Amino acid sequence: MNDNRQNFPPPAPQDRGADIQTPASPSRPSQRPQPQPRMAPPPPAPGGGFARGFGNGMGIGLGLGAMLLATSVVTTIAMVVGLAALTPTAAGSATTSLTTLWGQGEGRIRAIPVSGPIMSDASDGAVFSAGTYGNEVAAQIDELTTDDASAVVLLVNTPGGSIGGSKAISDAVERYQERTGQKVLVHVTSMSASGGVYATATADEIVSDHGTMIGSIGVIFGPFTQFNDVVGTTGSLLESGVTTTGGITQEYLSAGTGKDFGNPFRPMSEEERAHYLAGLDVEYDAFVSHVSEHRDIPAAKIVDELGAFMFDPATAMEHGLIDDVMGxxxxxxxxxxxxxxxxxxxxxxxxxxxxxxxxxxxxxxxFGQAPAVEQGAGVVPAVSRAFCGAAQPLAFAGQLSAVCG
Known part of the structure; x- marks a missing residue:
């Protein structure tokens, strides 16, 4: 009997640690999935729940502390910068930093306002309307160099004021011109009266806006009040009064000897009148000479023709008080x-x-501008008698009661 079975050699022994590789059929690709990389599990957080909470709290606290520290530093720097821009004066701190008023570019001109009543300095206090401290304006002009600006312009709208404050500005203008060789120009809006004319006479050019009034070259002293034939006085802490049969009069000296000069219960003596008129004549002559010299107007014309009158721009230019009219x-x-x-x-x-x-x-x-006193019932301006109390001649036009109460 024939045995058709074929005898095959036994398989070679294999290592138990090795994988058995089965060759893929050349006609069918292998369907065996490829092994994927395994992700390592995250390491456990150190410590327990308390440790994690404590760490988070510390992080938040440190962050808030850093923010508070940064805010404190920024605030301190801002305070230092702010204080550096302030100048302490007798009338409170004033700013000295600059802002742009007009235009843009590399060229620089410094503008200084001369507005409201002109007082000498902060010791004169504050009036009902904002004003100008002439000595502070002079200080600004004196500090300017050719690197700060190429010219100075005075922006004027004033009824005048003290002779001392007005002359301080005028003298500083001259010093600036001599020190720098640069020009000072003036632009008048609304009014340049009396002390305003005095303060600006030394400028290189005076230009008026349309509709202004310029002039009032003169000095004034007063008012002096007189109660005629007083028969009684009444009053309280809130209200005072005088009863007279002859009425009440007020008098100005527009050009003594008694300690109680200005006493409203007696008339002014002729000797007192002559004494103070003589002083006014000195100040008036100086004012006339100042304008005559710097505006090239004959002194006789100022005294005889211009007087203390105010003029419109066209007439003021005709008389030589200004040089041009511009917006x-x-x-x-x-x-x-x-x-x-x-x-x-x-x-x-x-x-x-x-x-x-x-x-x-x-x-x-x-800096340079006088503050206005806060309005209110019973408010009295904190102004020295030198300005509002008929204690000195003024280069002022109008009623002092409008600014002094």
Whole structure:
């Protein structure tokens, strides 16, 4: 019997640790899935729940502490910068930093306001309307160098004021011109009366806006009040009064010997009148000579023709009190050209009013500007008798009661 079975050699022994590889059929690709990489589990957090909470709390606390420290540093720096921009004066702190008033560019012109009543300095106090401290304006002008600005412009709207404050500005203008060789120009809006004319006479050019009034070259002293035939006085802490049969009169000296000069219960003596009129004549002659010299107007014309009258721009220009009439924008462009600058590449800068932050630090005004007294029932302006109390001659036009109460 034939045995058709074929005999095959036994399989070779295999290592138990090795995988048995089965060759893939050349006609069918292998369907065996490829092994995927296994992700290692995250390491366990150190410590328990308390440790994790404590660590998170410490992180938040350190972050808040850093924020508070940074805020404190920024606030301190802001305070230092703010205080550095303030100047302490007898009338409270004032700002000295600048803001742009007109234009933009590399050329720089410094503008200084001369507005409201002109007082000498902060010791004269504050009036009902904001004013100007002449000595502080003079200090600003004296500190300017050729690097700070190429010219100075005075922006004027004033009824005048003290002779001392007005002359301080005028003298500082002359010192600036001599020290720097640069020009000072004036632009008048609304009014330049009396002390305003005195303060600006030394400028290179005086330009008026449309509709202004210029003039009032003179000095005044008073008012002096007289109660005629007093028969009684009445009053209280809140109200005072005088009863007379002859009425009440007030008198100004527009050009003594008694210790009670100005006593409203007696008339002024002729000797007192002559004494103070002589003093007024001295101040008036100095005022006339000052304007005559710097505006090239004959003194006799000032005394005999101009007097203490106010003039419209056209008439003021005819008399030589001003040089031209221009609006504000036209004037600034003119001032830039006069300073040798391109008007389109020039900015006009001025000392700015206090910001809200600076007000919190005690700033009440811009340096050079007198603050206005707060209005209210029974409020009396904190102004010295030198200005509002008929204690000195003034280069002022109008009623002092409008600014002094």
């Amino acid at each position: 504000r924008d036209e004037f600034f462009r003119h001032a830039a050209g006069a300073a040798g600058l391109d008007p389109d590449d020039t900015r006009v800068e001025t000392v700015r009013m206090p910001s809200a932050w600076e007000s919190l630090l005690g700033a009440e005004r811009a």
